[in-house]
Amino acid sequence: MGHLSAEQIHWLETTFGDRMTTRRVERKLYSHDVGEMPLLIKPLIGTPMADAIVQPESEAEIVALVKWAAANHIPLTPRGKATSGYGGVLPVKGGVVIDFFRMAKVLHVDVAAQTATLQPGIVWENADRELKKHGMTLRTYPSSYPSATAGGWLAQGGAGYGAFEAGWFRDNVISARVVLGNGEVGMFDGEGLDMIYEAEGITGIITEMTIKIMPEVPLDILSIGCPDAHELQHLLEGFMECNLPIWSMHFINPRMAALKNQAPPMMHQGHPVEKHIELPETYITTIAVRQTDSEMVRAKLAERMNTGKCKATLLSDEIAQHEWANRFRIMTVKRLGPSLVPAEVVVPLSGLGAMLSDVETKIAQPVVKEGVLIRQGRNPKGEPEVVILGFIPADQRKLSYNFVFPLSLTIARIAEKYGGRPYATGLYYSKMAPKILGAERARVMKEFKAKADPAGILNPGKVIGNALISNALIAANAFEPLLRPFGNAVSTDVGEKFPDKPVRGIPADVAWYAYACSQCGYCVQECDQYYGRGWESQSPRGKWYWLREFMEGREKWDQFMVDTFLVCTTCELCNLRCSASLPIESSWMKLRGKLIHEDGKMTFPPF
Ligand SMILES: Cc1cc2nc3c(=O)[nH]c(=O)nc-3n(C[C@H](O)[C@H](O)[C@H](O)COP(=O)(O)OP(=O)(O)OC[C@H]3O[C@@H](n4cnc5c(N)ncnc54)[C@H](O)[C@@H]3O)c2cc1C
Numbered sequence: 001m002g003h004l005s006a007e008q009i010h011w012l013e014t015t016f017g018d019r020m021t022t023r024r025v026e027r028k029l030y031s032h033d034v035g036e037m038p039l040l041i042k043p044l045i046g047t048p049m050a051d052a053i054v055q056p057e058s059e060a061e062i063v064a065l066v067k068w069a070a071a072n073h074i075p076l077t078p079r080g081k082a083t084s085g086y087g088g089v090l091p092v093k094g095g096v097v098i099d100f101f102r103m104a105k106v107l108h109v110d111v112a113a114q115t116a117t118l119q120p121g122i123v124w125e126n127a128d129r130e131l132k133k134h135g136m137t138l139r140t141y142p143s144s145y146p147s148a149t150a151g152g153w154l155a156q157g158g159a160g161y162g163a164f165e166a167g168w169f170r171d172n173v174i175s176a177r178v179v180l181g182n183g184e185v186g187m188f189d190g191e192g193l194d195m196i197y198e199a200e201g202i203t204g205i206i207t208e209m210t211i212k213i214m215p216e217v218p219l220d221i222l223s224i225g226c227p228d229a230h231e232l233q234h235l236l237e238g239f240m241e242c243n244l245p246i247w248s249m250h251f252i253n254p255r256m257a258a259l260k261n262q263a264p265p266m267m268h269q270g271h272p273v274e275k276h277i278e279l280p281e282t283y284i285t286t287i288a289v290r291q292t293d294s295e296m297v298r299a300k301l302a303e304r305m306n307t308g309k310c311k312a313t314l315l316s317d318e319i320a321q322h323e324w325a326n327r328f329r330i331m332t333v334k335r336l337g338p339s340l341v342p343a344e345v346v347v348p349l350s351g352l353g354a355m356l357s358d359v360e361t362k363i364a365q366p367v368v369k370e371g372v373l374i375r376q377g378r379n380p381k382g383e384p385e386v387v388i389l390g391f392i393p394a395d396q397r398k399l400s401y402n403f404v405f406p407l408s409l410t411i412a413r414i415a416e417k418y419g420g421r422p423y424a425t426g427l428y429y430s431k432m433a434p435k436i437l438g439a440e441r442a443r444v445m446k447e448f449k450a451k452a453d454p455a456g457i458l459n460p461g462k463v464i465g466n467a468l469i470s471n472a473l474i475a476a477n478a479f480e481p482l483l484r485p486f487g488n489a490v491s492t493d494v495g496e497k498f499p500d501k502p503v504r505g506i507p508a509d510v511a512w513y514a515y516a517c518s519q520c521g522y523c524v525q526e527c528d529q530y531y532g533r534g535w536e537s538q539s540p541r542g543k544w545y546w547l548r549e550f551m552e553g554r555e556k557w558d559q560f561m562v563d564t565f566l567v568c569t570t571c572e573l574c575n576l577r578c579s580a581s582l583p584i585e586s587s588w589m590k591l592r593g594k595l596i597h598e599d600g601k602m603t604f605p606p607f
């Protein structure tokens, strides 16, 4: 396997026309995800770089691509919106990245059966908008709803809002159509989905999926404050015992509340467009319940809050509405980092209090957390589980990032101590597949892949692979107690701190924002410039990433990039979409001033 020959590029050009690119900047932008590995271990990933990116429009095109790739031994890496952070979309062996941007329709809605059939590239927010036209809605969605794709979530697996009632996403999928590595098309349902769900494309390319949906009804939202982790567990267990018809339940920890209070507001045309709501620095649990059930649920919850065993209080409606309206902006605190070290785990509810307290005791860094409750977990007894997404603010540009990073292993070890497990495999945790997927399932998946993908072209190195980086993380895990004091010794000063002077000519504030961008992709789909062109370089997310590369000396201005920064339509939609409330459009305007007035650059031809 290796780089593409002229003949192979010709085949791609003939098959996909202008829906294919080998432009170097796009190849770079389609070769990473939201994760940022520390510099000391990053070389172990190698230099993932796509040789080409294609945007198929139909399953038939994918079948043709897969057959061609198998015959030519060319790796294929499927890519939704790259919002997962486990390296699953990294083309570690080069080859072709498949972008599903042009396969993004709701194909069918069956209101009576409460099902919908989706193409893989549809973003959840867009799918939901379509469903709402039929009076229906999603049963569950990830907090990356404004950017993550249907195919990406099925391939990656996970739980999101609504999981309290709907369970893991797996429980909401009826069937999936998949192109296997030998070019055959298969339909997977029931237990067969085990070979597709969480397989991250190593067994096949998802081209269609049918999911369960539900009628859209008005929701009542309430938020409850509780000062202590053990009391929080007690409270949530009490809620579970009542067996109430709650749709969604999630919480944030006191540290997250404090940093949300500190985060700058969203700006539009130079003015803040949101009211500052001061959150109490406590565990805040936010609950969504159908309005028809709300009176009964509120009464029962109040009983459980007043058992004398915990000091829970009902917070104001203003806080509840604010928390719900901002549920997709969990990365808002990244602006204060400007980087975040992520740690994602699943713990049984019965171990939640001890796990959260242990993290506070063992980790001296500020750990912000969000937890999503699942009433019926994926464990032998179906006991309630909590998915915990933790972040430690840090700065990837500093040496200290290398020391803070292993604290994510500390969090994973603590979770395991209380019966938990890491969240996903991808590239980085592929050696932990038996623990994450279950030993038997990992074994069967390996066997299935050998049959379904005999040439080994589908997303090589992922999920059940043997990547160097994954081996290194396993080794680091063994030394975790020795590494921990170094991470704890780092002094972390959370908050926006612009550099003293421009970085390679990039204004100091813009330089900070480039790193504060979480790469979540919320700005991509709605950006005027991106929508008309369809390539990542034309989106705010792509531009921020390019600026990092430029500031680190790996890129330089050329006419294409000058045009890219100058042709923004100044619509400012991105400012309103940004999960970190970055002043995007005004940053481009600053760069426009610099490029034109200071550097004497123009678009060619001038506009
Ligand atoms: C702000 C934020 C919030 C998040 N919240 C949640 C959450 O609440 N719950 C949760 O589970 N996750 C969450 N995530 C993680 C991530 O958003 C999800 O895993 C999401 O489903 C990934 O979708 P994607 O389109 O970005 O897929 P990608 O990241 O592009 O791909 C994920 C994996 O699937 C493979 N793949 C993509 N498309 C296909 C296809 N058509 N066929 C086969 N394989 C394919 C890719 O190769 C990759 O291995 C969050 C991430 C962010 C940034």
Ligand code: SF4
Pocket (backbone or CB within 6 Å): 526, 527, 528, 529, 530, 539, 540, 568, 569, 570, 571, 572, 573, 574, 575, 584, 585
């Ligand atoms: S202001 Fe520019 S970058 Fe932002 S959404 Fe509009 S076109 Fe895109």
Ligand code: SF4
Pocket (backbone or CB within 6 Å): 516, 517, 518, 519, 520, 521, 522, 523, 524, 540, 541, 544, 577, 578, 579, 580, 581, 582, 584
């Ligand atoms: S600019 Fe904002 S919305 Fe876009 S990827 Fe970055 S953080 Fe996300």
